[in-house]
Amino acid sequence: MSVVSTKSHADVFISYAVKDRDPVIALAQGLKKAGFSVWRDGDQLLCGDYYGEQIAQAIHHSKVVVLMLSPNSLASDNVMQEVRLVWDFGHRKILPIWLTEPGPMPERFRFCLAGTQYLSLFNNTVESILKQLVDSMRNLEVKPRIQAGSSYRLEVSEPAISPKPVTAYASFSFQEASTQDWESDLDEIDSPAFAQKIQKKFAQKSRLPLSWQNAWGMEFRLIPPGIGKLGTSPEDTDAAKSEFPEQLVPITTGFWMGTFPITGEVVQQFLQSNHRERRFERLRGDRTFARTLRSQPQARELPVTEINAEDAAILCQWLCEKDNKRYRIPTEAEWEYAARAGASGAFWWESSSERPPAAFAAKSPAPPDPTRSNAWGLMDMSGNVEEWTCSPFEKNTILDKVEEIERAVVAPSKIRTRVVRGGSWQSSQLSHLRLPRRRSMFWQKRAPDLGIRLVCMLD
Incomplete structure (x- = not known):
């Protein structure tokens, strides 16, 4: 399976269940503070992003996958799909962390995680697990991109x-x-x-x-x-x-x-662009999109109207890629x-x-x-x-x-x-x-x- 993207990607991908958000955010922030680039869906996915495609790209380009284990994640089909993607890409650097007291491993996870060393947040502090996690990253030759503590x-x-x-x-x-x-x-x-x-x-x-x-x-x-x-x-x-x-x-x-x-000025730039991606071409060809702007050139200085939520998502994607x-x-x-x-x-x-x-x-x-x-x-x-x-x-x-x-x-x-x-x-x-x-x-x-x-x- 091959995924190609021209965007920059994080070295660390975090796989977790939404219900475990709070401890995951604490660990993610700690890794960022230590200088590591981290991908977590609550941070990186934007309104209108193609959900599966973005996750697949993030896993493909990551150097290590941190898998947060709990009853919630072990019951999650999304987490299981992410683990399968790790194997599809020939990716073997998985760091599992138990967020709760370690329990039995479901059969569908057992094969993928066989022989893997686990960390456990249960009865441990976030600080102690972060230290172990950073040491594990170094053992896997994953290095911080930014010097810890550097400022904006x-x-x-x-x-x-x-x-x-x-x-x-x-x-x-x-x-x-x-x-x-x-x-x-x-x-x-x-x-x-x-x-x-x-x-x-x-x-x-x-x-x-x-x-x-x-x-x-x-x-x-x-x-x-x-x-x-x-x-x-x-x-x-x-x-x-x-x-x-x-x-x-x-x-x-x-x-x-x-x-x-x-304003109409920005949308006019989009209408005149020659980007060949299908979703951009389709929107440019829709005559009901930004209809007033198309018929009244003086509207370039006014807020653009006749735009729906899907149009907004496509415009955001175009601007993200251009800018x-x-x-x-x-x-x-x-x-x-x-x-x-x-x-x-x-x-x-x-x-x-x-x-x-x-x-x-x-x-x-x-x-x-x-x-x-x-x-x-x-x-x-x-x-x-x-x-x-x-x-x-x-x-x-x-x-x-x-x-x-x-x-x-x-x-x-x-x-x-x-x-x-x-x-x-x-x-x-x-x-x-x-x-x-x-x-x-x-x-x-x-x-x-x-x-x-x-x-x-x-x-």
């Missing part, structure tokens, strides 16, 4: 080919372990002023700029980790049942978010956290504002306008175009962040009803722009007031 660094250079002139194109190199101290002590972002303070503090500590532009002129703002409000309270008379409960949600990892929804960065659409929790930027009310601006800084009850979408920016520098989080998230819509509750990401990291068709947020230029009432307002949308729906805003991962 930012390199700025001009792109070799730029579709649109930009002042500087940021090429980032990160080590995720550099943010661990920050993530262990999250602040509740409870006011716009405090949100700005935390944003600047995170930028300074991480040695990252507050904003940067990619080769297509898309500007991104740094969103710090923190604890933010999600949903609304029973006292909100405009609320629907699906907006409850009000809760505080931890956003444990910082990210970049587009200051404005994707060598990890783009996706945000989860629902990330969207509201970034939209609020510390605001606790129904809107990100003061409710006493005579003229709300939002584009709504209009005749068409509006171009970028910095006066419609929240405390983190994001424009039009309320109004202009409604925005897709990669989160599934649940009628009676808002999913917590961990669960929704686990469910969102699949091909678009796996989640047929998505959450859209923000209201639009077609919204006739101010209440439609409320931050907790959420609507369900069929994943293949295209509409003249529905667009996307991208997130770019830090690592």
